[in-house]
Amino acid sequence: MASIPQPELNERLAAILAISQKMNSQRDLSALLDLIAHEAISLLDCDRASIFLLDRETNELWSKVALGSDEILRFDASRGIAGSTATTGEISNVRDAYSDPRFYTGIDGKTGYRTRTLLAVAVRNQQGAIIGAFEALNKRVGVFTARDEESLTALASHAAIAIETAQLIGELRRNQDELAQQNAHLWREVESRYATHGIIGSGQRIQQVVRLIERIRDSVVNVLITGESGTGKELAAKAIHYNSPRVRRPFVALNCAALPETLLESELFGIEKGVATGVNSRVGQFQKADGGTLFLDEIGDLSLIAQAKILRVLQERVLERVGGRTPIPVDVRLLAATNKDLEAEIAKGTFREDLYYRIKVIHIHMPPLREIRDEIPLLANHFLKEYCRETVREAMEFAPEVMRKLMSTAWPGNVRQLRNEVMRLSACARHNLIEEEDLWEGLPAAGRDEPAPAPVKLQSLKKAVAEMERRMIAEALNETRNNQQQAAKLLGLSRQGLINKMKRYAIAG
Numbered sequence: 001m002a003s004i005p006q007p008e009l010n011e012r013l014a015a016i017l018a019i020s021q022k023m024n025s026q027r028d029l030s031a032l033l034d035l036i037a038h039e040a041i042s043l044l045d046c047d048r049a050s051i052f053l054l055d056r057e058t059n060e061l062w063s064k065v066a067l068g069s070d071e072i073l074r075f076d077a078s079r080g081i082a083g084s085t086a087t088t089g090e091i092s093n094v095r096d097a098y099s100d101p102r103f104y105t106g107i108d109g110k111t112g113y114r115t116r117t118l119l120a121v122a123v124r125n126q127q128g129a130i131i132g133a134f135e136a137l138n139k140r141v142g143v144f145t146a147r148d149e150e151s152l153t154a155l156a157s158h159a160a161i162a163i164e165t166a167q168l169i170g171e172l173r174r175n176q177d178e179l180a181q182q183n184a185h186l187w188r189e190v191e192s193r194y195a196t197h198g199i200i201g202s203g204q205r206i207q208q209v210v211r212l213i214e215r216i217r218d219s220v221v222n223v224l225i226t227g228e229s230g231t232g233k234e235l236a237a238k239a240i241h242y243n244s245p246r247v248r249r250p251f252v253a254l255n256c257a258a259l260p261e262t263l264l265e266s267e268l269f270g271i272e273k274g275v276a277t278g279v280n281s282r283v284g285q286f287q288k289a290d291g292g293t294l295f296l297d298e299i300g301d302l303s304l305i306a307q308a309k310i311l312r313v314l315q316e317r318v319l320e321r322v323g324g325r326t327p328i329p330v331d332v333r334l335l336a337a338t339n340k341d342l343e344a345e346i347a348k349g350t351f352r353e354d355l356y357y358r359i360k361v362i363h364i365h366m367p368p369l370r371e372i373r374d375e376i377p378l379l380a381n382h383f384l385k386e387y388c389r390e391t392v393r394e395a396m397e398f399a400p401e402v403m404r405k406l407m408s409t410a411w412p413g414n415v416r417q418l419r420n421e422v423m424r425l426s427a428c429a430r431h432n433l434i435e436e437e438d439l440w441e442g443l444p445a446a447g448r449d450e451p452a453p454a455p456v457k458l459q460s461l462k463k464a465v466a467e468m469e470r471r472m473i474a475e476a477l478n479e480t481r482n483n484q485q486q487a488a489k490l491l492g493l494s495r496q497g498l499i500n501k502m503k504r505y506a507i508a509g
């Protein structure tokens with residue numbers, strides 16, 4: 001190889017450096033390939049240049065047909081001089097393409113071009129792996145020199161870095177687009193699931209609820225939702241949130257009865273690090289719901305201190321963490337639910353009247369299932385369809401006598417209990433028609449709303465009280481789905497007290 005005079009070498013190196021800088025600021029692969037080809041043409045003073053990239057999955061080389069076009073040319077990676085260079089890694093400097101047996105005339109045929117001289121070098125990434133070939137065609141004057149070989153090799157190594165970066169960025173962009181699409185899709189799913197029509201019921205009582213939710217859809221007023229356990233209070237809360245302007249912000253639900261009073265405050269408002277030994281700072285549910293909706297379930301179980309703090313957040317839109325001194329601004333819409341009679345709690349002094357009026361700007365009452373028995377067929381069929389869809393089963397239906405039973409059952413656990421029962425029936429059913437024999441014998445079959453008290457017979461008072469206690473405990477356990485803590489609360493007993501009585505009456509826990 002002839003040695004290159006120093007000034008010319010410096011000039012070329014400077015040119016390659018300048019090109020390299022330009023390449024590194026081009027993140028779009030197609031534009032980058034154009035840029036590289038363009039720069040190679042002027043650096044080597046030739047007519048055309050192209051980069052062939054190796055597609056390892058298909059073992060093909062591909063390149064753009066021409067500068068500025070997005071048309072792609074693909075061929076087997078073992079073909080042509082580009083293929084040979086990409087396979088062996090060796091430089092090919094060809095003086096007369098058509099007399100070189102490796103030359104692949106198909107490309108000229110496709111592009112309508114006539115190749116005379118050709119210089120090809122391998123493109124290697126930083127790990128030394130070949131990722132393609134770089135070709136310059138038709139030196140304007142004479143043939144490609146050793147200097148051209150060096151220049152093209154240097155350019156190829158800079159190009160490799162820029163190409164890999166652009167490919168990586170392209171892939172990340174595609175992944176990001178895909179995620180954005182998936183995300184939009186999931187949002188549509190969630191929104192349609194909790195749109196008001198997620199609440200099933202064609203009768204007046206449920207339709208009133210649906211209409212009210214629709215009427216307040218553009219506002220962010222606080223709403224109090226009352227109703228017995230399992231009547232759809234949380235469902236209504238979600239429908240309100242997902243139909244509100246806050247739909248794309250968080251919906252955070254917290255059950256105030258599930259936490260001991262000592263933890264509730266820090267759960268709601270967060271806690272500063274070091275309040276007690278080993279305590280790390282934690283963000284509270286109010287802050288998590290910032291910009292969105294906080295759903296406080298069983299709000300009637302909040303301590304007076306927590307109530308005062310919540311009132312302050314609602315009034316002043318700031319909160320203080322447990323052990324914290326700086327107020328933190330938050331913007332939260334509050335939805336609250338309870339199955340307690342809050343007005344009675346106010347009278348007892350256990351619930352703040354001012355908080356009550358703050359949360360009860362709108363009041364929604366979810367009726368117990370026994371008051372809307374006409375909805376049972378619609379609900380039961382809806383849950384059955386849901387089950388079949390989720391388990392990808394053939395459509396099922398209820399035999400008329402099963403539906404009659406479902407309609408006359410007591411349902412102390414309301415729609416939730418009906419839903420669970422339908423799920424159980426459909427999972428256990430032997431055929432696509434659910435028949436009477438599939439019914440659980442424990443299904444309370446009588447058409448009474450409450451279990452009717454046995455007629456008062458003359459018996460010892462002690463025995464009557466025991467009987468009454470036994471029944472109340474069974475009922476409380478049933479209503480709370482065997483949650484002893486909650487059942488004890490309902491009965492005004494300590495948990496241990498309840499357990500003792502359960503033992504005495506041989507009630508299984």
Ligand SMILES: Nc1ncnc2c1ncn2[C@@H]1O[C@H](COP(=O)(O)OP(=O)(O)OP(=O)(O)O)[C@@H](O)[C@H]1O
Nearest residue numbers: 198199200201228229230231232233234235415416
């Ligand atoms: N009208 C309804 N239409 C469709 N599904 C309903 C309806 N009402 C309740 N459900 C379903 O019943 C179940 C219980 O509802 P949800 O959890 O909202 O009740 P809840 O009143 O919050 O109960 P709890 O007081 O025990 O927390 C859920 O699966 C819910 O989707």
Ligand SMILES: [Mg+2]
Nearest residue numbers: 230233234297
């Ligand atoms: Mg609930």
